[in-house]
Amino acid sequence: MFDLTGKSALVTGASGGIGGAIAKALHGAGAKVALSGTRVEPLEALAAELGEGAYVCPANLSDADSVEALPKAAVAAMGSLDILVNNAGITRDNLFMRMSDEEWQSVLDVNLTSAFRLMRGSLRGMMKARWGRIISVSSIVGATGNPGQGNYAAAKAGLVGMSKSLAYEVASRGITVNCVAPGFIATAMTDKLNDEQKGKILGQIPAGRMGSAEEIAAAVLYLASPEAGYVTGATLHVNGGMAMI
Amino acid sequence: MSDIADRVKKIVVEHLGVEEDKVTETASFIDDLGADSLDTVELVMAFEEEFGIEIPDDAAETIQTFGDAVKFISEAV
Numbered sequence: 001m002f003d004l005t006g007k008s009a010l011v012t013g014a015s016g017g018i019g020g021a022i023a024k025a026l027h028g029a030g031a032k033v034a035l036s037g038t039r040v041e042p043l044e045a046l047a048a049e050l051g052e053g054a055y056v057c058p059a060n061l062s063d064a065d066s067v068e069a070l071p072k073a074a075v076a077a078m079g080s081l082d083i084l085v086n087n088a089g090i091t092r093d094n095l096f097m098r099m100s101d102e103e104w105q106s107v108l109d110v111n112l113t114s115a116f117r118l119m120r121g122s123l124r125g126m127m128k129a130r131w132g133r134i135i136s137v138s139s140i141v142g143a144t145g146n147p148g149q150g151n152y153a154a155a156k157a158g159l160v161g162m163s164k165s166l167a168y169e170v171a172s173r174g175i176t177v178n179c180v181a182p183g184f185i186a187t188a189m190t191d192k193l194n195d196e197q198k199g200k201i202l203g204q205i206p207a208g209r210m211g212s213a214e215e216i217a218a219a220v221l222y223l224a225s226p227e228a229g230y231v232t233g234a235t236l237h238v239n240g241g242m243a244m245i
Numbered sequence: 246m247s248d249i250a251d252r253v254k255k256i257v258v259e260h261l262g263v264e265e266d267k268v269t270e271t272a273s274f275i276d277d278l279g280a281d282s283l284d285t286v287e288l289v290m291a292f293e294e295e296f297g298i299e300i301p302d303d304a305a306e307t308i309q310t311f312g313d314a315v316k317f318i319s320e321a322v
Contacts, residue, residue, distance in 0.1 A: 127287060169283060 002225035005030035008078035013088030015042035017187035021213035034074040061114035071121035086115040086136040111155035132175035167233035176232035183239025207240030
């Protein structure tokens with residue numbers, strides 16, 4: 001349905017479940033994709049699976065220089081950068097009273113500060129092209145909070161406020177800036193939960209099931225499409241009704 | 246008029262969509278030529294590319310008029 005032929009996309013965290021699905025969806029719609037992550041092997045496996053128009057651009061998002069270099073590497077590989085997907089994220093969960101400065105800072109660095117730097121580094125080309133799509137993967141917990149995730153929730157809520165501010169600045173240049181906020185998604189991370197934990201979570205989800213990575217990717221694909229040109233500053237919640245906001 | 250001034254004027258005219266005779270020595274990008282703050286950032290980006298120079302942010306803030314731009318670029322190239 002959505003055609004991204006001729007567009008180039010950078011996806012961070014592409015070695016993960018959701019990031020991989022996003023890369024596949026954008027590539028499937030005709031876009032070139034630069035796959036970023038810290039682990040090269042899964043990125044190369046994904047690039048091989050996608051075939052032509054997929055490029056591996058490893059980066060360490062906790063390192064400022066590595067982040068600054070990433071948009072340039074993506075442009076060098078693909079020729080341009082029209083779509084930025086800030087998907088990478090880490091967790092360092094701990095109760096607030098026990099949370100260390102390091103746990104706080106590492107999550108803010110990777111989940112929020114790197115997104116800021118990647119957005120800043122991608123804007124020049126988008127401004128000149130008068131077209132751009134920036135999509136950040138936030139989280140339901142950025143809106144609702146979650147015990148043990150003060151750092152993660154702060155970073156995920158931060159993405160929303162940051163995206164809205166940038167959306168104001170660049171809307172007149174044909175650049176949209178949005179967030180997708182997943183609820184509970186079946187990934188390697190949630191596979192580790194036991195049946196009792198899963199049952200508890202499912203009881204809070206009107207849809208009665210966890211979401212799939214593909215369902216998040218579909219939301220990202222829509223926001224990346226030409227058809228979503230009038231949607232900016234929005235957060236698209238994809239959570240099976242878990243939080244209707 | 247110098248070659249640099251001509252090239253700067255061409256960028257300003259194209260980017261802001263103004264008449265060439267409005268772009269005078271003292272014409273302020275924002276007050277006289279209808280630029281918004283993002284336009285001024287884009288103009289600086291365009292100057293950097295046209296002349297192959299780096300214009301640091303603190304210098305960019307001092308470039309308010311067409312004359313400022315020509316003067317800065319003439320000294321930088």
